[in-house]
Amino acid sequence: MFDIITLGETMILMAPARAGLLRYVTTFERFVAGAESNVAVGLARLGHRVGWISRVGNDEFGECILASIRGEGVDVSQVVVDAQAPTGVYFKERRGAGVSRVYYYRSGSAASHLAPDDVDPDYIRQARYLHLTGITPALSASCHATVLRAIDVAREAGVPISFDPNVRLKLWSAQRAREVLLDLIARVQLVMASQEEAELLTGEGDPERAAWALADLGPSLVVVKLGPEGALGLSGGAVVRQRALPVEVVDTIGAGDAFAAGFLSGQLRGWDVAASLQLGNIMGALTTTVPGDVEGLPTWSEILPYLGGESAAAR
Ligand code: KDG
Numbered sequence: 001m002f003d004i005i006t007l008g009e010t011m012i013l014m015a016p017a018r019a020g021l022l023r024y025v026t027t028f029e030r031f032v033a034g035a036e037s038n039v040a041v042g043l044a045r046l047g048h049r050v051g052w053i054s055r056v057g058n059d060e061f062g063e064c065i066l067a068s069i070r071g072e073g074v075d076v077s078q079v080v081v082d083a084q085a086p087t088g089v090y091f092k093e094r095r096g097a098g099v100s101r102v103y104y105y106r107s108g109s110a111a112s113h114l115a116p117d118d119v120d121p122d123y124i125r126q127a128r129y130l131h132l133t134g135i136t137p138a139l140s141a142s143c144h145a146t147v148l149r150a151i152d153v154a155r156e157a158g159v160p161i162s163f164d165p166n167v168r169l170k171l172w173s174a175q176r177a178r179e180v181l182l183d184l185i186a187r188v189q190l191v192m193a194s195q196e197e198a199e200l201l202t203g204e205g206d207p208e209r210a211a212w213a214l215a216d217l218g219p220s221l222v223v224v225k226l227g228p229e230g231a232l233g234l235s236g237g238a239v240v241r242q243r244a245l246p247v248e249v250v251d252t253i254g255a256g257d258a259f260a261a262g263f264l265s266g267q268l269r270g271w272d273v274a275a276s277l278q279l280g281n282i283m284g285a286l287t288t289t290v291p292g293d294v295e296g297l298p299t300w301s302e303i304l305p306y307l308g309g310e311s312a313a314a315r
Contacts, residue, residue: 001126002075003048003268007119007150008136009111009143010034010054010069011088011104012061015251015291019094022103028091031292032068035133035166035257041294042261042283044073046303048268051075051127053118053150055110061087062110072294078123082110092253092291100251104170112139116149121157128268130154131260132188133164134181138171144180151187162190163219164260165197174200185217190267192223192260192280207232208239223277225259227252230281233273242277245285245306254293259284261297282306 011034017027040050052074056062058081065087070076088106095101106112114136124130130150137144154161165181167174178201185191185201191214193201198210207224211234214222222234230244262283266276282303290296 001049002051002128004040004043004129004131004264005051005053005124005127006036006040006131007053007114007146008034008036008133009088009106009109009114009139010037010052010056010065011090011106011109012064013292014089014091016092016094019096022091022093025093029291030064031295032065033090033254033293035135035164036131037065037069037074038254038257038293038297039131039164039261039264040074041069041072042258042287042297043265045297046261046265046300048265049075051078051123053078053114053123055080055082055085055114055118057081057085057087057110058083059087061089078118078120080110080118082113085110085113088112092251094251100253102170102253106139109139112143114139114146115142116145119146119149119153121153124150124153124159125157127154127159129162129264130159131162131164131264132184133166134177134184135166135168135171137180137184138168138177147184151184155187160190161188162192162260162264163188164256165191165193165201166256167197167200182217185214185219188219190221190223191219192225192256192263194225194256195227198224208234211239221273223263223280225256225280225284231259231277233277235273240274240277242274242281244281247285247289249288251291252288254296255284255288257293258287258297278307279303
């Protein structure tokens with residue numbers, strides 16, 4: 001019934017109207033953002049059937065998130081509205097073209113109380129893929145246990161798991177991140193890491209060597225995202241590279257999620273690694289042209305000309 005089910009925290013994002021230190025910013029634009037729901041929205045926009053498991057607070061921001069993600073066509077029937085804790089919020093600070101910092105106000109949030117019982121095995125069994133990220137286990141012990149529970153359910157049901165390490169060093173130390181993420185990566189079929197994350201996890205600065213090291217842990221398909229250089233994929237002992245789509249970058253946050261949505265869409269369509277990487281690169285690039293995480297995600301009809309090899313400048 002679902003192509004993909006994903007699980008994780010979504011927050012209200014306050015994006016500054018102008019660049020500079022936040023102490024000087026007086027106007028913000030409100031967005032809805034969260035790594036896993038970004039992937040869900042990206043896939044829904046490409047025509048896939050997607051479900052998202054989470055918790056939001058019983059507050060206006062929780063209502064806003066639910067309305068927004070439901071409105072994108074993502075199933076939110078498994079999202080718990082938690083009256084005991086608020087919806088998380090984060091702020092972006094723009095420090096120059098494409099460079100942003102984030103400030104989280106999410107400690108003790110509703111989603112940080114996600115618990116293994118929030119995972120309904122019958123829901124996950126209906127999916128062709130389960131997509132998880134390394135943000136959720138960093139949020140709390142119960143979130144970590146929830147991720148492990150979702151992995152166990154998916155593995156028992158033969159649902160392949162895709163995983164984006166999404167290392168957030170504001171949430172935990174590099175050492176703890178490495179320990180937990182390597183353990184999770186050993187349990188999944190597909191891992192999509194940035195070059196920086198791949199290096200942090202494997203100690204290998206060379207992306208190809210890092211991909212081999214990640215594959216040695218267990219995943220049958222490894223992707224390393226190379227930013228403006230595109231991405232590489234390692235599967236069945238072969239390495240494939242695809243170039244990025246050149247665009248004018250406003251903000252790179254959310255690009256990894258868009259890439260993941262594109263790559264997964266390719267895999268769901270039965271495409272090979274090279275074609276899936278190309279779709280991931282196009283999705284990632286288009287998302288960097290706007291300040292929010294999902295507003296730049298293209299529809300399927302917008303994607304088609306890019307797949308034909310036209311440049312962004314031609315539109
Ligand atoms: O990938 C983009 C996410 O990092 C952003 O939306 C916020 O989910 C978020 C997080 O936890 O950092």
